[in-house]
Amino acid sequence: MIALRHISVHTGALSALTAAVAVFTALAAYNWSGRTAQASATSGLTGERLEYASPVELLFSPDEKRLYVLCQQSAEVRVLDAVTYKEFKRIDVGRVPRGFSFSSKGDRLYVANSWDDTISVIDTKTLEPIATWPIAAEPSSIIEDRQGQHLFVANRISNDIAVLDPRTGAEEKRLAGGRGASYITPSSDGARLYVTHVYPNPTSHRAAPDSEITVIDTQRAVVSDRIALPDIAHGFHVAVASDGRLGVAAGLHPRNLVPLAHLEHAGAFTDTITLFGLDIGKPVELPLDELERYAVRPFGVAITPDKSRIFVTCGGSEEVTVVDAPRLLRFIHTHPGSHASDLSASANYVISRIPIGHDPRGVLLTRDGSKLLVANRLDDTISVIDTRTNKLTSTIPLNGPRQLSVLRKGEQTFYTSRYSFQGQIGCANCHIDSTFDGLQWDLEPDGFGRDVVDNRPIEAVKDTEPYKWNGGNPNLPTECGPRTEKFFWRAENYDDLTLTDLVVYVRSLPPRPNRWRLPAGELTAAEERGKALFNRSVDKFHNPIPETNRCGYCHSGSKGTNQKSFDVGTKRATDNSGLLDTPQLTNIAITGPYLHDGSANTLEQIWTIFNPEDKHGRTNDLTKDELNDLIEYLRTR
């Protein structure tokens, strides 16, 4: 079942190595010979896209005879025998599926296809798709309430939870979620849903990140509460104990308000769980890290039926962290409050760290709690852990390519934390699912407190060099290599091949579908008016607009950048220079905050607040209607 999209692909480690060297050589030549060089000069495995499965979530059938595996890259649900793990069915679903669940009766399997904006409905008897429902935008998780009255879908792009009629798939309404709403977990009695989100909610500039668990009343299908997650920027899965008294949410707690110069003091992130529920009282955030042992990017969570253990997958550190729940509760009650900064705390409740595969994601406990299954996304394997011994008992390979492509190795490099000092962080810490993080960081090389910069997205980043807001990095090998190693990882350099893998992967990242663009690419009347404003050369008073002050000059080309630097009047007292690299416009509607320091929470604010002298394009002659039109057009980019 190995499928190769490019026919002239060599396989085998040696070939890959040779090809990777060729890629690196080509990239280096590309850097040295200027922009006229073509990336297509690369050869060998550069372009290969092996059909990996990339499992992300797991489900047992209600009778626990079947194991369903949601495979993100191959866009399938694979059905395995739950005892022998023998695969007996593959069901095609939409692009980049991210979440799935059974209907209340168990007769349907719903799959949220995040890049197709669809829900696949699968008959669990025939294992055949019976419907595909449209939904928007970037559905990431789906749950039907126990009465079968409502179907809830978390949409990452539209930041909401859609409520559908489970009989027809018709959308009834949308509930306001957190930014990047992604993962839904029901309470033990099904009366509530807990929804987390992967990007921080908007805050004032340079304030601590702020997130929430959106609580939904399933009967009324309304938001009934929001559990505050102060300081958390990225929320992932939640688990609720079978008695309903304890909830555990995996989260990422960045230290972006202080200079990123103290990795040796765990100064970049804390990997935490937030606990809530009757066992806890006021929610508390506790670290999973301890000095020199970091539980990087907690993602999946499971609680054993007897509430003795909590298991958390950690994507960056490639392990399962095991928490002794009674000891954890004792610690909470004897040490009230949150302890996210206390690296000695976890020794009180973390009892094991079990190494597993690359980028472990979803977890699944057997009904009796004796076994824990983990989907290793970048290994195409499932780890099986004995929960009594906390030992890895087996690793189940999913059928697929055994060899690693350059892209796959690059992706593993992107998601692992093994290259940073003490294994604390990886690329994906700041580029959530290979996107962005919505945060601003103070990096060391510009000086402490100087040049605080917003983290730019990396979708379709290929051919948008130079990189960094000051345009200081001429190409991706520089950006991803020495600079990252010195100022982020504070550790030894990647070897040449690893860097090449990484660069090839980053260059391969496509843009996610633009949700504002109409199917045939046509523009609405408002977008057409906005496009005319974007490209205009004369203002409303018939005065010519200098070429360098036209939107379409700096933001030219298909990606919206002419790759040059300009002063758009946004220099702050703490900035070393006002000259800034022109950022690309790819999917700009969803990548806020904006401007180099993230000071504009919305696109509107770029011009209503931060463009008083018309340096960032001539806009102060526009009416509010016209500015709205301009923004409508930008959203289609």
Add this chain to the structure above:
Amino acid sequence: MKVQFAIAPVALMLAVSSALLPAQRSATPKLHKSAAASMKTQLPSMPRFRFENFTAANGLPDDHVFNVLVDGNRIWAATENGLGLFENGKWRTYNTKDGLAHRAVLSLALDKRTGDLWAGTMGGLSRVSGGRIDTFTQLNSGLSNDVVYGVSVEGEHVWVATAAGASMLNLRTNQWSLFNERNTPMFEIWVYGVSATPSKVYFAVWGSGIIEYDQQKKTWDKYDDPDGETEMVLFKDQGLIHEITTSVSYMEKDHILWAATYFGDSHYDGRRWHNFLTKDSGLPSNFTNVVKGVDANHAWFGTDKGLAYYDGINWSVYRPSLTNGKPEMTIRDKNGNVTPVEVSTAPAHNYVLGIDFQGSDIWVATAKGLSHGIHQP
């Protein structure tokens, strides 16, 4: 027309300010005491209430209450100093520190599908959802103006009446549409009220009468003074009574429009207009801040001289007496006979700005407190 435009905000503010003093400027309706005595048993059956009043003294955020909204057992009060929520017998105040756009809250609307509350303020539009407040302003969003006099939710659309035209937020796409003199028949853009339904959306526009948007046909229409010159009808029932409209309430099921102005009120059934003035109806004052229709024939009016109810024939008025401040209720029958009814309570003040219903009870926002009218059998 320009003069009217200029005085509009002043009028509202002065009106509210003056209402802080006992209102005693206008004559009370003519009472037919002898008739009242003899016809006591024949009085029309009009709703009676025992009013319980809330002020800052018992937890309300502020005495100046611009609007009130009932959401089941929860009562939202739009006050000059925060958004109040009355729940389980206690008041909670949301203010700017909680994310509210501005401390002065002018208008309220409930999204019945999601349970979210929308609050129009003097500094933008806020959404209260599960305790979280998201704010939309003219600087951070496509909202046309930060002074939000009215808000109405219909389906996935939030319609907003502002001091610089109307706006509509599509909750599905997060796109804003603006409506003003450039794309609608409104020649003034001071929009005071909005009533949105799936079929029609009506805007009360200060100086531009009523603007109608047909959601199916995507067309606009306008209702203002019939002769186009005098700003008001020359003869009763010719059309909208005046262009200085303050409030509009559309009964979609009955296809009936109720409209309030500072110079009297109107009822429109799609063909015929009917005007209400103090001189020929039970309206306690032509100066009407708000109208809230119940159906085709029943409506409540909030004026500067009390709360009024019209049942299609008869009128009743509830207020502190304009002469001595004592609780007062009067009933005006179809013959114009006005009969006082003995009551022991009245709304907190006669300057009424907002009305909402809780079953057979009524909640009334006034310039000096919020009143809960508990229906009496």
